[in-house]
Amino acid sequence: MSVSLPERAGSIVLTGIPAVAGVVAAPVVRPVERVRIETASENIAKSDRAPEAERLRVAAATVAQRLRHRATRADGAAAEVLSANAAMAVDRGWLGVAEGSIATGTPAPAATTAAIEQFAAMFTRLGGRMAERVTDLYDIRDRVVAELTGAPEPGITLPDRPSILLATDLAPADTAGLDPNLIVGLATSLGGPTSHTAIIARQLGIPCLVAVTGLDEVPVGAQVLLDATTGRVTVHPDPDADATAAADHRAAAARAAAWSGPGATADGHRVDILANVQDGASARAARRTPAAGIGLFRTELCFLDRESEPSIEEQAATYREVLDAYPDAKVVIRTLDAGSDKPLRFAPHPDEANPALGVRGIRTALLDDGLLDRQLDAIALAAADRDTAPWVMAPMISTAAEAESFAAKARARALTPGIMIEVPAAALLAETLLAHVDFASIGTNDLAQYTMAADRMSPHLATLTDPWQPAVLHLVARTAAAGHALAKPIGVCGEAAADPLLACILTGLGITSLSAAAPALSPVGATLATIPLETCRRAAQSVLATSNPAEARAAARTALGMDSSQPAEIE
Ligand code: PEP
Ligand code: MG
Numbered sequence: 001m002s003v004s005l006p007e008r009a010g011s012i013v014l015t016g017i018p019a020v021a022g023v024v025a026a027p028v029v030r031p032v033e034r035v036r037i038e039t040a041s042e043n044i045a046k047s048d049r050a051p052e053a054e055r056l057r058v059a060a061a062t063v064a065q066r067l068r069h070r071a072t073r074a075d076g077a078a079a080e081v082l083s084a085n086a087a088m089a090v091d092r093g094w095l096g097v098a099e100g101s102i103a104t105g106t107p108a109p110a111a112t113t114a115a116i117e118q119f120a121a122m123f124t125r126l127g128g129r130m131a132e133r134v135t136d137l138y139d140i141r142d143r144v145v146a147e148l149t150g151a152p153e154p155g156i157t158l159p160d161r162p163s164i165l166l167a168t169d170l171a172p173a174d175t176a177g178l179d180p181n182l183i184v185g186l187a188t189s190l191g192g193p194t195s196h197t198a199i200i201a202r203q204l205g206i207p208c209l210v211a212v213t214g215l216d217e218v219p220v221g222a223q224v225l226l227d228a229t230t231g232r233v234t235v236h237p238d239p240d241a242d243a244t245a246a247a248d249h250r251a252a253a254a255r256a257a258a259w260s261g262p263g264a265t266a267d268g269h270r271v272d273i274l275a276n277v278q279d280g281a282s283a284r285a286a287r288r289t290p291a292a293g294i295g296l297f298r299t300e301l302c303f304l305d306r307e308s309e310p311s312i313e314e315q316a317a318t319y320r321e322v323l324d325a326y327p328d329a330k331v332v333i334r335t336l337d338a339g340s341d342k343p344l345r346f347a348p349h350p351d352e353a354n355p356a357l358g359v360r361g362i363r364t365a366l367l368d369d370g371l372l373d374r375q376l377d378a379i380a381l382a383a384a385d386r387d388t389a390p391w392v393m394a395p396m397i398s399t400a401a402e403a404e405s406f407a408a409k410a411r412a413r414a415l416t417p418g419i420m421i422e423v424p425a426a427a428l429l430a431e432t433l434l435a436h437v438d439f440a441s442i443g444t445n446d447l448a449q450y451t452m453a454a455d456r457m458s459p460h461l462a463t464l465t466d467p468w469q470p471a472v473l474h475l476v477a478r479t480a481a482a483g484h485a486l487a488k489p490i491g492v493c494g495e496a497a498a499d500p501l502l503a504c505i506l507t508g509l510g511i512t513s514l515s516a517a518a519p520a521l522s523p524v525g526a527t528l529a530t531i532p533l534e535t536c537r538r539a540a541q542s543v544l545a546t547s548n549p550a551e552a553r554a555a556a557r558t559a560l561g562m563d564s565s566q567p568a569e570i571e
Contacts, residue, residue: 014214014233015550016187017462019198021500021523022207023249024185025225025242028218029163031156031174043105053099056108059147063140064089066153070177078176078200081136088133089140094119109145116141139171158182164226166215166233175200185226187233189215191462202498203519207249209233211462229501230553252523259526261290263514265507269533272330272513273525276493278302280321286518290525293330295441295515296493297322299375300336300344309346309371315378323382323390330391332441332491332515334420335375335406337361337395341457347371356455361396361420362406373409380413393418393441398425403436420493422446427475430482437488441515442479444494448472467496468549473505477544480510491515500527505556507533508540531560 044052064086071082098115102108120134142154156165156174164185165178175197178186183206191197191210201208207228218224218235225237225245234241263273274295275286279302283294302318303310310318323331338347339360348367352358365372376392383390394406397419410417417436421427422443434440444467449456451472454464467473476492483490491513496502498520506514507528514524528536539559546552557563 011237012214012235014212014218014235016209016212016215016231016233017466018208018228018231018499019191019210020186020202020206020208020520021229021498022185022205022253023225023227023229023245024164024207025223025237025246026162026164026184028166028220028222028224029159029183030165030220031167031170042107044102044107046105049102049105052108053102055148056098056102056112056144057095059108059144060090060095062147063143066143078203081200082176085136085140088136089144094137109148112141112144112148135169135171139174156183164224166218166224168216170197175204178204178206180204180206185228187212187215187226187228189213199517202517205519211460230557231550252526255530256522256526259290259522259529261525262292263525263528265528265533265536266530267532267534269507271503271507271511271528272491273521273528274330274332274491274493274513274515275518275521276515277322277518279318280325282518283322283325287325289518289521291518291521293326293332294322295330295332295491295497295513297331297333298337299334300338300342303336303344303346304342307345309374312374312378312381315375316381319379319382323386327386328388330388332391332393332418332493333379334393334395335362335372336364338364356449361422362394362402363396365405372406376409376413376415380415383415389414389416391416391418391439393420393439395420395443396422396446397433398423400429400432400436403433407436420446421475421479421490422450424451424475427479430479431485434482434486434488439489439491440479440483441491441493441513442476442511444472444476444492444496447475447494451475463549466549467494467499467502468543468552470544470546470548470552473509473543473552476506476511477509477540480506483512484510489513498524500524501553501556501560501562503528504531504536504560505540505543508536508538535560 067082067086067089071079071086094115097118098111101111101114116137120137123134146153158179159182162182162184165183166187169188169190186201186206186208188197188210189212198208198210207226209226209228209231212233222235225234225242227245261273263271272292274293275291276296277283277286277294278298319333338344339349340356343349347364350359359367379390379392392410392415397403403419407417416438418439418441419433419437420443421430421440426433445456448465448467448469452464452469454461456465480490489512492506492511493515497514498516500523503514503524504527539556542555542559543552546555
C-alpha cells in the first residue's frame, strides 16, 4: 500500500492507481448519500401477499425500464453496463428468492434487501468479475427499494460547475450517466483498474484514479489536483502548479485529438496501434478511430450468455463481422478464454477451489479439444474469402507443448498461429515457445496477476497488480528480447498498452504493437510520436532498474523528459 505524504506546506498528496490518464484541477463533489431505507420486517397479512409480490415485480420492471432507456442514450461500454444492469433488475434468480419471502409474509422492501444480500454474498465468494458485480446488485437493491417506498431514485446529482467526483466506489449505472463536461475527474477508494467504473471512465474520457488511500477524508468543496498519469490526488495544491499541470494536460489532449496515426516514435520507428474489441459493433467503432487493426478480439465475451455452444456457422457469422470491419488490416482473434472470471456455460469447467489457477483458456482443451477445433473451423470459415489469413492466438499458454499443439491446429486451417504470454512460465521460456508460433501478445493484466500472485480484481491489491511492477516489466523485456532474437512480433494487449507513459517504455523494451480499448489509443499514439526510439530504450532500462511502480513511473518520466517536479511516493 502506498503511504501518503504531505508534499508541500498546506497540501496533502494521496496516491492511487491510474486507470484513465489525464490531469485536472477542480473542487470536490461526492455522490449524494444513498438514503438507508428502513425495511420494516413485520409480517403482512396472507391476503396482501400476492399483491405485494406483484408490487415487487412492477417495481423491478420499472427500474429495468429506466435503465434500458438510459442504455439507448449511451453507447459502447456504458450502454452495455446499463443493459446488463437492466437485465439483472428483473433477473428471476433474486426475484424468485424475494417472492419466496413475500409468500411467507415479508414486505417487499425487506424481501428485496435480503434476497440481494444472499446473491451479493454468493458473488463475493465466487470472486473475480462476479465479485465486481456486487456493486451493481446493491445499486439495483437501492433503486428497487426506492421505487417500492416512493423515495427519489438514488444516483449522482450533477454539479453546476466542472468538478472532481470522489467516492468510495461507484455503481456502473451511475458512472455511465456522468457528463464529462461537469465531472472532469474521478477517483475512488475501492475498485481496480479493470473495474467497470474504470472501463466506463475510459470510454467517457474522464481521467480516473482507483484504489486511492485516504480519499474518504477529503471534504466536499476542497480544491484538488487529480493527476491520473502519475497516480496522485493533491488536496489544496499550489495554485501555480495546479494551473500548469492542467494546462499541460489540455495541450496533451489537443495533441491526442489531432493524432491520426500510424503509430510510430518521433524518429519513425513503427509500432502498430491496434484496438481491443469484443464484437462487430466495437470493431466498427474502432474503425472510426486511428486504430490500424484489431490486436485482441476477446471471442469469449460474445458468448457469455449462451447456454449451449454456438454452431460453427453461427460463430463464423460473429467473427466475420469483426473481420469485415478491417478487411485489409491485421485482425488478431483470441480463441475462447473461458474459465475463472469468464465461465462459459458450454465449456468444460470442473468444480475448482481456485478457478484463476484452474482450467481456463487453452487448458479447457485438455478436457475437450472439440470446442477449440470447432472454433478454429469457424474462424477459418469466416476468413475463407479474405486475402490475408487472420492471426489466431491462444490464451493462458504455459508450456511449449501447448504452443506446439495449438500452432499445428491453426496451421492445418491456414491460420497464422500465436500465443498469449500471461503466465510467468511462458515469459521465462518465451524463446522456446515462440519457436512454434509466428507471434506473441503479452496479456499484462494476467501476467501481473500471476507474477505478483494477486487477484487482478481485488481492490485491496491494486498496487501489486499494477503493470508498472518492475518484476512484470522484466518478464515483458524477456519476452520482447525472445521475439527480437527470432524476428517474431511481440505485442502487448493488456491495460498496460492504454497508458501513454508505459507505451513508451514498452516500445523501448522492443514491443512491436500496442492494443487497447479504442478511446485510449490517441493519447498513446500522440505521446509515442513525440519521443525518439533511443530515448524510449534508455527510459526502459532505467525503469527496469527500479524496485516499485512509483519509482518506475518517476524514472520513466525523468528519462522521457516528462518530469514533473514532484517526488516519488513511498511504496
Ligand atoms: C490480459 O490478461 O492482459 C488480457 C489481455 O486478457 P484478459 O484481460 O481478457 O484476461
Ligand atoms: Mg488474460
